Amino acid sequence: MSATALLKDTPAPAKISAGGVKKTRNVGLKTVTANDLMSGAAVYLTKDGAWTEDLADAIVAEGERALGLLSLAETDEARIVGPYLMDVEAEDAGTAPSGRATLRETIRRAGPTIHPEFARGV
Amino acid sequence: MYHYDQIDRDLVQARVDEFRDQVRRRISGELTEDQFKPLRLMNGLYLQLHAYMLRVAIPYGTLSSAQLRALATLGRDYDRGYGHVTTRQNMQFNWVGLGDVPDALQLLADHDMHAIQTSGNTIRNTTTDPFAGATDEEIEDPRVWCEVIRQWSTLHPEFSFLPRKFKIAVTAAQNDRAATQVHDIGLQLYPNEDGEAGFRVLVGGGLGRTPYVGELVRDFLPKEHLLSYLEAILRVYNMHGRRDNLYKARIKILVNEMGTEAFREAVEEEWQRLLALGPGGSVDLPEAERARIAAFFKGPDLTADPDGEAVLKEARADSRALDRWAEVNLHPHKVSGHAIVTVSLKPIGKPPGDITSNQMDALADLADKYGQSEIRTTHEQNMVLPHVRQADIPALYQALEEYGLASPNAGRITDIVACPGLDYCNLANTRSIPIANQIQERFDDLDRERTIGELKIKISGCINACGHHHVGHIGILGVDKKGEEFYQVTLGGASDEQAAIGTIVGRGLSADEVVEAIDRLVRTYLDIRRDAGERFIDTYRRLGAEPFKEALYAEA
Numbered sequence: 001m002s003a004t005a006l007l008k009d010t011p012a013p014a015k016i017s018a019g020g021v022k023k024t025r026n027v028g029l030k031t032v033t034a035n036d037l038m039s040g041a042a043v044y045l046t047k048d049g050a051w052t053e054d055l056a057d058a059i060v061a062e063g064e065r066a067l068g069l070l071s072l073a074e075t076d077e078a079r080i081v082g083p084y085l086m087d088v089e090a091e092d093a094g095t096a097p098s099g100r101a102t103l104r105e106t107i108r109r110a111g112p113t114i115h116p117e118f119a120r121g122v
Numbered sequence: 123m124y125h126y127d128q129i130d131r132d133l134v135q136a137r138v139d140e141f142r143d144q145v146r147r148r149i150s151g152e153l154t155e156d157q158f159k160p161l162r163l164m165n166g167l168y169l170q171l172h173a174y175m176l177r178v179a180i181p182y183g184t185l186s187s188a189q190l191r192a193l194a195t196l197g198r199d200y201d202r203g204y205g206h207v208t209t210r211q212n213m214q215f216n217w218v219g220l221g222d223v224p225d226a227l228q229l230l231a232d233h234d235m236h237a238i239q240t241s242g243n244t245i246r247n248t249t250t251d252p253f254a255g256a257t258d259e260e261i262e263d264p265r266v267w268c269e270v271i272r273q274w275s276t277l278h279p280e281f282s283f284l285p286r287k288f289k290i291a292v293t294a295a296q297n298d299r300a301a302t303q304v305h306d307i308g309l310q311l312y313p314n315e316d317g318e319a320g321f322r323v324l325v326g327g328g329l330g331r332t333p334y335v336g337e338l339v340r341d342f343l344p345k346e347h348l349l350s351y352l353e354a355i356l357r358v359y360n361m362h363g364r365r366d367n368l369y370k371a372r373i374k375i376l377v378n379e380m381g382t383e384a385f386r387e388a389v390e391e392e393w394q395r396l397l398a399l400g401p402g403g404s405v406d407l408p409e410a411e412r413a414r415i416a417a418f419f420k421g422p423d424l425t426a427d428p429d430g431e432a433v434l435k436e437a438r439a440d441s442r443a444l445d446r447w448a449e450v451n452l453h454p455h456k457v458s459g460h461a462i463v464t465v466s467l468k469p470i471g472k473p474p475g476d477i478t479s480n481q482m483d484a485l486a487d488l489a490d491k492y493g494q495s496e497i498r499t500t501h502e503q504n505m506v507l508p509h510v511r512q513a514d515i516p517a518l519y520q521a522l523e524e525y526g527l528a529s530p531n532a533g534r535i536t537d538i539v540a541c542p543g544l545d546y547c548n549l550a551n552t553r554s555i556p557i558a559n560q561i562q563e564r565f566d567d568l569d570r571e572r573t574i575g576e577l578k579i580k581i582s583g584c585i586n587a588c589g590h591h592h593v594g595h596i597g598i599l600g601v602d603k604k605g606e607e608f609y610q611v612t613l614g615g616a617s618d619e620q621a622a623i624g625t626i627v628g629r630g631l632s633a634d635e636v637v638e639a640i641d642r643l644v645r646t647y648l649d650i651r652r653d654a655g656e657r658f659i660d661t662y663r664r665l666g667a668e669p670f671k672e673a674l675y676a677e678a
Contacts, residue, residue: 019548019550020414020549020550021549026600032180033171037148037220038151038219038220038221039172039173039219039220040169040172040174040219040220041173042172044127050572068341077151077154077155078151081155081169082155083168095315099605100602100604100605101605101628102169102605103544103552103553103605103607104544107544107545108171108172111172112172112546113545113553114473114545114553114555114556115473115545118172118202118217119644
């Protein structure tokens with residue numbers, strides 16, 4: 001452990017996957033996201049344990065609860081591939097991607113910026 | 123061109139059947155994702171941001187019209203009506219559903235194609251000159267050797283789990299259109315003083331996060347020993363290549379760490395061991411087998427047409443649009459009265475390398491009508507009709523125009539190479555295609571583009587460099603700075619016979635700054651070039667980065 005970390009009262013949470021090659025820390029609001037097994041589409045975990053393509057319906061959690069939801073998702077291989085926690089924030093219009101991977105998650109949510117005809121409902 | 127024999131057919135069909143069962147087992151839950159992932163990757167199936175992506179191998183970029191129609195069908199029936207030509211001369215489909223993949227692979231198998239070894243730590247599709255078999259610059263058709271390599275490397279048990287992926291390119295022309303110097307192995311076929319053809323062998327070139335131009339390890343390798351020598355190189359790599367660090371696992375790192383001389387000696391030692399096995403033990407190809415394969419590449423029987431040039435000249439005089447297109451999209455053919463046609467997949471404002479299923483069908487029809495039923499893909503994300511009568515060019519041009527395939531920009535500033543970037547790719551940091559489109563739109567002026575002349579811009583959305591930015595005359599690399607897209611510019615790269623890795627000239631630019639900065643670079647070039655015949659890259663080589671650096675950051 002680094003000297004900086006030792007001097008802190010509470011060490012920073014360990015890094016976790018944030019999709020692709022990106023890493024993040026388990027700080028702040030999170031949603032569990034993954035790809036649908038059959039179509040590969042970006043999906044989000046709902047409070048009922050189902051998966052939705054609409055981020056507005058996703059369950060939002062933080063800390064240990066977020067990690068617990070991720071663990072739950074990791075057992076759902078019949079429906080999804082590669083779950084991870086993505087940073088989100090609550091906006092007036094609903095849940096939105098946030099943090100360093102905002103652009104990546106916005107594109108996953110909405111579709112490629114170069115093909116408006118393939119846009120998903122946002 | 124090469125046609126599958128029964129062995130090829132049985133092998134590919136067995137693989138389709140095997141993968142069909144693997145997909146079934148994954149869906150039923152018999153296989154976990156950890157178990158399934160390496161199996162799907164062995165069949166070219168990636169999972170990207172929005173969907174599965176199927177990468178189809180196009181061996182050395184050669185397609186028949188029937189194969190192109192099959193790819194059109196794949197795009198239409200199992201994807202969203204288009205495909206994407208890659209910088210490895212392959213074609214990717216971005217929206218394939220898992221349940222459809224076995225049928226898509228069956229469609230490919232029915233047309234002598236597959237997606238094997240388009241992923242994983244294996245020997246990937248061997249690439250070559252898209253003008254092979256048509257240009258008078260080559261000593262012989264390099265595709266014969268590409269096919270030899272394909273047969274040798276396909277499911278080669280010793281080389282199916284290399285430290286990292288492995289890419290080979292072959293050229294037989296002095297003008298290197300296959301980027302051989304930036305490949306793990308680059309093979310340059312040329313005649314020695316006695317007129318015998320052999321290979322100059324370069325090893326350890328590559329792009330990615332540690333770009334290198336390949337090192338010469340053998341100046342002249344007799345053709346008949348190609349496979350044993352390749353086998354020796356791969357064995358040394360397989361034995362000594364690093365497996366402890368993903369980023370240091372490519373052969374370029376091994377060559378660099380061992381030193382070229384030590385690497386060459388290790389290869390030589392292994393090669394001598396293989397040669398000592400003699401004809402029955404070495405993997406070198408018997409002459410009869412080479413001749414059998416070579417017979418497939420005899421090429422079409424073209425009749426010289428001494429009047430063709432005059433017919434085309436007259437048509438060009440009558441049509442400015444045809445003339446402007448012909449100026450850059452046609453290249454000389456070895457048979458008089460014929461031409462090699464580059465079909466640009468870079469219309470302004472569209473993703474570079476994309477081609478719709480309808481366009482594929484149309485191009486296949488045009489290849490049947492005017493081009494001996496043959497099509498090539500290029501590592502610059504275009505297509506080529508290699509054998510067209512000059513007298514047919516005006517009609518071909520009109521038809522291409524009708525299908526949006528007549529962009530007059532081959533080799534010009536709007537003929538931009540770009541990786542899929544963050545619009546599709548799971549590894550990307552930034553988008554590439556929108557930057558390419560913005561630059562295209564800025565330079566969407568045929569007169570200005572013509573004044574600028576040859577200028578190759580290549581864009582990658584991350585350091586993996588699938589957009590080959592290191593070898594762009596102007597390279598653009600997307601970098602993520604705290605969640606914002608920035609773009610680092612490199613200058614002076616080239617992938618031809620004067621291959622060079624571009625130099626980073628300064629800090630990254632924001633997405634909003636890139637187009638204006640490129641425009642300033644181009645204006646500077648036009649101001650300081652010696653004359654209209656001096657290309658951007660020539661001016662850069664003459665004057666270095668300094669004047670361009672000033673321009674790049676002048677108002678940023």
